[in-house]
Amino acid sequence: LVAPRHCISKKHTRVPSQQNRIVADNEHHGRTSGYSRKSLYSSKAKVNGEDEDYDRVNEFQPRTMTVSESVAFFARFVVQTILDKRAQKSFGREHRRRLRDRLKRVAFVRKTTKEFVAAKKNKGAKDTKQTGIMGSLRKLNESRKSLIRLVGYDSSMVVPAFGFLIMGAFMSSVIPYYYSSCISCIALVEPNRNKLLWAIGGLGFSHFLEAVFTGLRGALFWIAGTRANYNVRVKLHRNLLLQEAAFFDDTECGILLSRLNNDVNKIGMVISFHVNIVLRQLAQFFFGSVFLLRIQPKLAMVAFAGIALVAYVSMVYGDFTRTLAERVQALFAASSALAETSFSMSETVRAFDGVSVETDKYESSQYDALQLEEVQAWAYGSHKFVSDTLQAILQCLLLFSCWAIGRSGTLPAAKLTSFLFYVNFVLESSNEVGDQWARIQTAIGASTNVFDLIRRVPAVRDPQTVTNTLLEVYAVDKLNKSQPQPQWPMIKMSNMTVTYGTMEKPALKAIDLDINANDKVAIVGRSGSGKTTMLRTILRFYDPSSGKCTLEGVDLKDMSRKEIASKIGVVEQEPQLFPMSLIDNVLYGIEKDSIDRESGENCYSEEYRFAVTEALSLAGLPVTGEDNQLGLELNTRVGEGGRTLSGGQRQRVAIARALVRQPDVLLLDEPTAALDSKSERVVVDALKLAMKKTRCMLMITHRLGVVRSLGVNKVVVLEQGQIVEVGHPEELLKSGGMYSQLAREQGILPLHGSKAGNESMAAPYL
């Protein structure tokens, strides 16, 4: 199945890549090759005019398959699928045989009853995870149940919609009756005019009612579908945000976005459109069958046998398309991830001229999806061909049977017309059910991934009983503070080991560390020694794999996200700002507490605005007075990721964001790493002020100079995930250990100074 890609490449005539064409152009114009894209654009643009030239150079022809290649791919795919299924079946048989053998052996060695039960239990646990046919059937069933739960979510919509559907289907099935009555009246030149008028009236009235019910049903199902989309999207978005940090380490954002948009859209379409049609057609099929049975039961049985055969073909096709759809969706998700990465890294792509590389990657993944989509198209065509042929055979058979029964005089002309109308009616319904069934299967394929994500339980999550609102958090905190408390360290790490999912070696090993109130701690160490991991663990992005980390005596695992966020403020190395106003960024996560009189929208009260103005001013980014040289206001928008601000200014917004919350613990991750010395001084001053408002501070830094400027009283030196030194910075400088070595490397201590240098030597460098 991988083959078609290179099998087409022989015949496939690709338009040369941009780069090649550029070189070819250069040679054609007698220029030396090796022009950069940029210089070529600019030189051409002068001659021909920018747009025309750009269009020509940018002409890009993605790969395609010829019709015969497409058919060949389809045929290979079908054969491969059949072989796979067979392999799965024989694997299932083999699996069962091995299980029997193992059980026999178990009995033979006479395991104790306890062991035997435990082994059986383990087996059961494995079974629930199996990925064979039973596993996928179970998964499919779960998806269906989830879909039904979603539809049932708003019964005020779905129940009446279903009622209108039944009534509409009944009216549709009455129509052939009146229609055939009209035709027999006209064909037999019925002398009784009233009979004809009654038939025409009945036909018109049933059409009218059918139209009313169809309209209502359509609208209500549409709304139900839209609401299901909305529900699923919001639930999925929330559950994704609740996932642990490690989940985002392993999953590309593009894939999640694709699930959120493409896959969820399919679910909505199923409810508003496909399910709606299938149910209607099923109801019509039911009513039509009742009419058929009443007219001529024997013939009706022949018709049902034929319809059952057509339905079986549709089921096989539906099953085939479902698995196919799952794969197509996965490919689209992967390709969205690629696109998302290339857009978010557009500057790197530009800098290293990676447009062709990115285009090739994206084209490849799209091409894989295209191949499968073409398989879907051929499968649809084949299904249509087979089911239409079967229906044609059925109709011929039925007509012949009509003739045979008619010969015995038991089928008058009026009944025959009516019967044939109903046969067509029922056939059309079953046809439509088959068609839509395949689409429902397709959407179920897409929905499986979505529901898996909605149901995913995060590995790091809030405890069962959480303090929910910020007010509650503060109230509990106040109560605690008003009572005599045991003197817990602010942060205590006990035998704490942290291992990232994908890594064998722990990033932090058996860490024991106390950080007390009023401590100003610096975590230093070489790159990769585990400093950021320690900070992330305190923020509970990751849970320790063993040991624990407590905040004021409470295990972080027993604290909710809200509690942690209210007690810990963080200033990241590269602060991430939202494309919102300054005030919205500083107060991010805090609910708006007032309503704007003019716009009627939610906003922050004067009290909050004052607090933000003060925090920004403390952080060195004033928005009022003469110092506000940038002309900033609280409502100034900062652009995507805070682009409209410099690195230092973003850092100051982040400091204000931490300051305004007045956290107990302030965490700083390389707060001055990206700053020049002048900005560093401003930020350091801001941090000193910030520290006065917090109970303890913990900072990661490579720059040992900041250790003294911030008045750090405890330095923790990490090496390969372990603490190798702890102590006062001045003492560590004298000790001649790792810290003093780092200080030497940074020129803070003289390289050839005595090992146990003295303070007077160190001081001038700090």
Ligand SMILES: Nc1ncnc2c1ncn2[C@@H]1O[C@H](COP(=O)(O)OP(=O)(O)OP(=O)(O)O)[C@@H](O)[C@H]1O
């Ligand atoms: N998300 C992650 N998934 C897997 N491994 C990780 C992850 N983050 C960090 N690591 C690994 O954990 C170890 C410690 O990394 P960490 O980022 O904590 O070091 P650091 O001391 O902060 O380094 P630096 O000073 O360069 O920022 C490294 O070996 C790193 O490869």
